[in-house]
Amino acid sequence: MFGMKYILAIDQGTTSTRSRVYDEKGKCVSGAQLEFPQIYPQPGWVEHSPAEIWRSVKNTAAQALSAAGLAPRDIAAIGITNQRETTAVWDKRTGEPVCNAIVWQCRRTADYCKKLVKDGFSERIYNKTGLVPDAYFSATKIKWILDNVDGARERAERGELLFGTIDSYLLWKLTGGRSHFTDYTNAARTMLFNIHTLEWDGELLRLFDIPRAMLPEVKPSSYDFGETETDGLRGVHVLGIAGDQQASLFGQGCFEAGDIKNTYGTGCFLLMNTGEEPVKSQNGLLTTLGATAGGKPCYVLEGSVFVGGAVVQWLRDGIGLIKSAEESERAAKEAADSGGVYIVPAFTGLGAPYWDSNARGTITGITRGTTREQIVRAALESIAYEVYDVVKAMEKDAGIKIARLSADGGASANGFLMQFQSDILRAEVVSRAGESTALGAAFLAGTCAGVWNEEDIRRILGSEKVGVFAPSMEEGRRLELLQGWAAAVKRTVYKP
Ligand code: ADP
Numbered sequence: 001m002f003g004m005k006y007i008l009a010i011d012q013g014t015t016s017t018r019s020r021v022y023d024e025k026g027k028c029v030s031g032a033q034l035e036f037p038q039i040y041p042q043p044g045w046v047e048h049s050p051a052e053i054w055r056s057v058k059n060t061a062a063q064a065l066s067a068a069g070l071a072p073r074d075i076a077a078i079g080i081t082n083q084r085e086t087t088a089v090w091d092k093r094t095g096e097p098v099c100n101a102i103v104w105q106c107r108r109t110a111d112y113c114k115k116l117v118k119d120g121f122s123e124r125i126y127n128k129t130g131l132v133p134d135a136y137f138s139a140t141k142i143k144w145i146l147d148n149v150d151g152a153r154e155r156a157e158r159g160e161l162l163f164g165t166i167d168s169y170l171l172w173k174l175t176g177g178r179s180h181f182t183d184y185t186n187a188a189r190t191m192l193f194n195i196h197t198l199e200w201d202g203e204l205l206r207l208f209d210i211p212r213a214m215l216p217e218v219k220p221s222s223y224d225f226g227e228t229e230t231d232g233l234r235g236v237h238v239l240g241i242a243g244d245q246q247a248s249l250f251g252q253g254c255f256e257a258g259d260i261k262n263t264y265g266t267g268c269f270l271l272m273n274t275g276e277e278p279v280k281s282q283n284g285l286l287t288t289l290g291a292t293a294g295g296k297p298c299y300v301l302e303g304s305v306f307v308g309g310a311v312v313q314w315l316r317d318g319i320g321l322i323k324s325a326e327e328s329e330r331a332a333k334e335a336a337d338s339g340g341v342y343i344v345p346a347f348t349g350l351g352a353p354y355w356d357s358n359a360r361g362t363i364t365g366i367t368r369g370t371t372r373e374q375i376v377r378a379a380l381e382s383i384a385y386e387v388y389d390v391v392k393a394m395e396k397d398a399g400i401k402i403a404r405l406s407a408d409g410g411a412s413a414n415g416f417l418m419q420f421q422s423d424i425l426r427a428e429v430v431s432r433a434g435e436s437t438a439l440g441a442a443f444l445a446g447t448c449a450g451v452w453n454e455e456d457i458r459r460i461l462g463s464e465k466v467g468v469f470a471p472s473m474e475e476g477r478r479l480e481l482l483q484g485w486a487a488a489v490k491r492t493v494y495k496p
Helices: 050-067 110-118 122-129 138-148 152-157 166-174 202-208 244-251 310-318 327-334 372-398 415-425 436-448 454-463 475-492
Strands: 006-012 016-022 028-035 075-082 087-091 161-165 181-183 217-219 227-230 233-243 260-264 268-275 286-290 298-305 342-344 362-364 404-408 428-431 467-469
Touching (some): 006 166, 006 436, 016 050, 016 436, 028 050, 050 166, 050 233, 110 122, 138 202, 161 166, 166 181, 166 233, 244 260, 310 372, 327 372, 362 475, 415 467, 415 475, 436 454
Parallel strands (some): 006 075, 075 233, 181 217, 260 404
Antiparallel strands (some): 227 233, 260 268, 286 298, 342 362
16 A cells, blocks of 8 residues: 555664665665764763754665665655664754753663652552663653753643654654654653553653653554655655564564564663563563554563673773684684683673672682683673573563574674573574664564565565574583572672
């Protein structure tokens, strides 16, 4: 119905924006990427200029189209995926943001969140939103803007201001101010959205003192969000929206309950599809919404590892043991094993399932004979152990034993890491070197446009080049290594 051909995926990330064009076979035919400035007004604060983000989107989209020799009329649909939780507030009439967007990483509302925990709000908030009170999520950022930007609260109460996560801001810009919508996956990260009733929560809006009129309407991830009115990109329908991690889950084809993916980036993001039922976590994981091609979202368990590929950056930039991230694979393979060395990279504390913010990293088991290669190997192994811990917590919470883990992100290119992950999990690991986040957004838009159905997507994914790693480690050895890891973690936990 929208004229079939190509899908444009806009992937608006934390440090850069990427636009990619996919053809009907799901093949990426062109792409463009632009970085934009990170603004640090004070230690711990992070902002983005909405105008810079918008510029990066327009420019990368134009470059991607022109590189493929395409015009907007060749594009059947646009899919948007975005950095989650980052908060923008703008004037409904002029489109002018009232201040810079507050980025998910920004800690300016951390004290207020601590107070929420102390005042006993954690359980109420978790039961409604699936989240634990934290400065990451949008709610306290919106409150901060209304409380601190001159005149913002009055203007919001008069109905003059709009709030949006980045997807919502981009959609509004793309449609010339006609569409003020978001999708379930982005709404679920605001800490204002009830993931059980699928509605904005009146009690939470009162708690954070946020006028309902500011909020976008919440729609399914695969939906006709409106038509573009932008110069150079006119008359195309935006048919898909999802937060980056949920787009990657969809782009990996994790459609069924029990399907799980991990993105091995700077940190690691694990998401498990739990189907139609929300799973309450006993292990400090988050419960959130996932993207589907249908009218209803699925439920998802989410856990993250703070230091993933960052431990490899530390080997390279911090202590200079390797010259490039790729070299870590060669070095690790040169060592037959880590020789009993364990690195617990708790640089900023231990996350799920330990939750010890005072812990700091350790290296244990060093002897006079320990080599550089063994340290590098132990660093890569630590990523796999951390992921193992989160997977086990998810399995326990969901009562599901996983058979396979889908992997993406920069460090998923490391064959040693992928094999070790498979051995330690005793599960197959399927690593996709490609960009599953943008692909997920394209799939969501393409299914809504009628270009693909779920079967087509499975076929597209099935024909992609992937690395498949099957477990081959002897069970006794695996248990011995896991015991060693548990002992190292025990020594890392902070004891005053
Ligand atoms: P992000 O999106 O968080 O910036 P990426 O998905 O681009 O992350 O992945 C970058 C991370 O992956 C870096 O921390 C880097 O150290 C790590 N990395 C990249 N290539 C490799 C590799 N071959 N082996 C191990 N780690 C790698």
